[in-house]
Amino acid sequence: MCLGVPLRLIETKGETGTAEMGGIKMRVNLSFVENPKPGDYAIVHAGFAITIMDERSAEETMDVIRRCIDMGDEGREK
């Protein structure tokens, strides 16, 4: 299963911007979202921000992903 990991926008310049998660930064295209601003969280698909979400939703998503990864790793260790 692929992941829709939310990234936090730290800079926007017209139709492009920079987004970050865990210290890793990547350039994103913002053409598909309305009024993106620094501090917003975005699901990024193939370099495009495809939706903006609030911090609470982003945290919930990351929480599920983290727990899945932990459980996957537990399985591997066995």
Place this chain on the structure above:
Amino acid sequence: MGEKIVIQPVTRIEGHAKITIQLNDAGNVENSWVNVIELRGFEKFCIGKPVEELPRIVTSICGVCPWSHHLASAKACDAVFGVEIPSAGKKLRELCNSIAYTEEHILHFYFLAGSDFVIGPDADYSIRNVIGIARKMPDVAKRVVRCRWLGAQMLEIVSGKSIHPVTAVPGGFSKPLRKDEVERLKPMAREVLDLAQFTMDYAKKNIFPQYLNVVKTLGVIQTGFLATVKNDGALELYNGILRMMTPDGKYEDFTYDRYTDYIAEHVEPWSYLKFPYMKKAGGFSMDLNNPVGIYRTNTLARINVCDKISTPLAQIELEEFRKNFGRPAQLTLLYHWARLIELLHNAERAVELLNGPEITSIDIRKLVVPRAARGVGCVEAPRGTLIHDYETDSNGIVTNVNLIVGTTHNNAPINMSVKKAAMQVIKDGEYDEGILNRIEMAIRAYDPCMSCATHDIDGTLPVKINIVDKKMNVIGTLKNF
């Protein structure tokens, strides 16, 4: 522990296709391995939860094709509860699926794969990207962006949310569609259909003929195909039966719950991702000259296994496609052509559903009662057949979960197409950075899940190739990121 939690998703964001190509003493390709990234642990995470929560939870981690997982999960819940949902509820689910497909296929064709063709597969990376397309076809680029935006707006009108949907529930759909909403949706759906028609016409006139030689040679392999059809054999993406076609075009149909009778899983020591194969083939081999049990899913599979398409414009395109390439068509890059036929079908189907009398019905949901049962839900996700298989106890608590996602089905064929492409571009130890383009194209045709999270802004699928000798010593490394 904390450090591990933070870093691992990030390494997946920054991940790339890891490919190893082994050369023999003469400098020609002996073997190759492609590692596809996958999140493990989701199945385990679901155990112990009320099953009705799964359609909502699954979309929170797959934000890229959330509707496919949302619907497959809701269908698995329907099966667990033993409920046949109302016809209007099915139509609302299918409408969302069709809209989501048009969004996905438009993005893939223009901004992921299209750059291989619109700009040219041998063009420099600095122009072979979204920006290159915007410069070459500025009006089309604007329409593409608008139609993606329209897709998101339409999903919001139908379901309240375009991403992380919650409206498909066990037993049906939770939000009826009002007449005024349907009237707002109709011109939007029509505009998407116009772009779908334009795209097919444009590609047939200006793109595919120009690159037919590449299409006919790059990464071509012979395989079987798996996809969903309706009971009458027509192309189906939301609900039907599965059809497994062997390379000679013969096929068997079966219901979702019997998938384990037809699909087995092979394990390779070098890959965490399993290799599903046709159980009835009696074995598994990725030998290019004598493959055993290999099948493919995703667009080309769906277009190959169906007997017909229910919408008129897509049916015309299917007939033309078949006249040109036969059935089953095996050329790997035809995934792109097949994708455009599906784009047209979904755009037509959305218009059709919005014009149907049932779409504003309020009879869209049945009540469900927990029971101990197994339920299999399946949809055709843009990236291939998506299977959710759940078991519950008498209180409706999940006791077992198994998922097979589109990219997993295509694990073996992706490996084979990459090997074939590598054999074509590496001769007598001679290779250059041009092989990156060709191998990236061979992978991208399958639109694997890793392409969602790992693309850069310019549409490039990050590829790292290690060239190794017979003793696995690295003798060269190429990467495009």
